[in-house]
């Protein structure tokens with residue numbers, strides 16, 4: 001095999017060379033007198049990516065799933081009623097975790113391809129005058145379907161109902177890539193992971209916590225140990241951890257935060273929007289293909305889930321892209337297995353890289369019997385990229 005194995009799954013994402021180099025260092029003493037200062041800077045700067053002024057962000061040596069668990073067990077009581085919606089594999093798994101942990105899950109499901117049904121949430125919150133609902137959950141970017149939900153609208157529904165429930169948001173495939181405003185949107189618990197917009201290997205779970213959620217953690221009675229806020233706060237306050245931290249990942253995180261903040265979050269969000277638009281132009285040009293996401297207002301800028309044409313097995317498209325064209329596309333999860341494949345346009349990515357993904361998908365689709373015109377997706381995407389990509393000479 002020559003050249004690269006191309007990675008276009010929506011996480012893990014490509015790790016930029018400066019980040020990789022920053023992690024290629026000897027082991028270090030996590031109790032060294034100057035380690036605390038280093039960690040303190042990381043904890044301060046990661047809040048800027050979450051757009052959090054108050055509160056704090058915890059960094060756990062886990063994946064995003066660990067941060068899901070930490071959010072629940074630190075702020076709720078067993079048996080608490082919570083409002084959730086399942087519309088893809090990740091929203092489904094979070095609801096399953098909530099049930100396993102003993103919450104009373106009030107489900108507000110909708111078809112895969114739709115976002116969080118905000119109007120239904122608003123109705124249930126208004127009807128809950130005795131405030132039995134203790135928390136409202138939303139998966140901001142459903143990675144399985146390529147659908148982004150409107151978190152600001154959920155905050156509005158809570159406020160209009162005068163409802164005090166905590167707002168939990170899964171931002172695993174949105175934070176660091178597409179617009180996310182933890183403070184402004186009144187999000188109380190925001191979950192992320194290192195292997196998506198943060199452009200790192202998997203291994204760190206991030207959890208943004210508002211002051212309100214920190215307050216709730218003082219009386220919440222659900223059992224927790226490893227993921228306890230209290231233990232973390234006691235050590236994080238001086239820049240240390242209550243266990244051995246993943247020091248190399250933290251060194252990588254330092255550089256990825258520098259890259260994100262130097263570019264600016266708005267500019268990073270705009271780059272993801274451009275990449276997504278090009279990808280969607282390709283999908284529109286592929287005969288018989290369609291996005292899983294139904295409403296353009298909720299199209300995801302980090303991942304496109306794409307239905308293969310009728311009679312074409314999406315699993316075969318993915319295998320062909322992998323074995324013949326050295327290209328990893330994302331698989332169709334759960335009910336989308338065999339029906340859809342995904343192109344991740346998240347993290348350290350540019351237009352020409354995506355042209356490769358689109359080209360590989362197009363060739364694999366044709367190999368698998370799709371009647372896609374050769375070059376049709378690539379032509380549409382490349383014209384879109386040509387029109388939208390900034391020219392570095394113009395300082396954009």
Ligand code: PLP
Pocket residue numbers: 011063064065066090139141142143144170171172173193202
């Ligand atoms: N939530 C979303 C939206 C995801 O995309 C993923 C993983 O892809 C997860 C949660 C689970 O995160 P992790 O695999 O980091 O535990």
